[in-house]
Amino acid sequence: MAVSNSITAILNFVAMMCSFPIIAAGVWLASRADNECLLWLRWPLVFLGFAFLLVSAAGFVGAYWKKEGLLAVYLVAMFILIVVLLVVLVLAFVVTRPGGAYTAAGGARFKEYRLEGFSSWLRDHVTGAGSWGKIRACLAASQICPKLAHKFVSAPDFFAAHLSPIQSGCCKPPLMCGLQYSNPTTWLGESNMGGGSDCGLWSNDPSQLCYNCDSCKAGVLGNLRDEWRKANIILIITLVLLIWVYLIACSAYRNAQTEQLFRRYKQGWV
Structure with a gap:
């Protein structure tokens, strides 16, 4: 149980680090002088990056201090955020594929x-x-x-x-x-x-x-297309890493639950 939680805590720390490239991509897009007139472009990725940061921090706290309920919430919320990021990437790729x-x-x-x-x-x-x-x-x-x-x-x-x-x-x-x-x-x-x-x-x-x-x-x-396609490279790498971290975290959480049930069985609680 302690080993599984330690692994999950480390993975959540990695996920927290992964949120910074997302935030950085959003800030880069928002701060480009050529994008100053596209107000709606400024903050979506930044908000998504901070959401990853907060959820990963919650998962780290849940794993480090053995808060199983918080870990369960983390797994659900992280799955939703990964899906949202995947949708954003697919939409960005589809709408920026044609070039004029x-x-x-x-x-x-x-x-x-x-x-x-x-x-x-x-x-x-x-x-x-x-x-x-x-x-x-x-x-x-x-x-x-x-x-x-x-x-x-x-x-x-x-x-x-x-x-x-x-x-x-x-x-x-x-x-x-x-x-x-x-x-x-x-x-x-x-x-x-x-x-x-x-x-x-x-x-x-x-x-x-x-x-x-x-x-x-x-x-x-054209400007929007060029800069989103540059940002997509960072986001794709980050998404792949987040999915890898999430799958290992799910496995560690499942192992922790199995260990807990086995220990209760040995003690005669079930």
């Missing part, structure tokens, strides 16, 4: 983005009428685009840059519009309307730029 990136015209190093290239679920939740107005206002008030004007002076430097999806989609017109580069947020000439509807929406006004363009919406989705 394509090679920009003129040999530019950066990619451009098409809205229809992303999953309909992601489009509805980010670019729907109820969401995009707030995101657009936030983008216009942010420093994402103004920073480009200070960073790049010459056209060759700009076209050789690796722009983020938001910078590519929101801060400049699509290159197929045929406008001439003056600086990253100022483009001259007449738009080629055959380049798509976004060509008529571009404005050199710093408060407008391409914030109303489909390419900007696609850029936001």
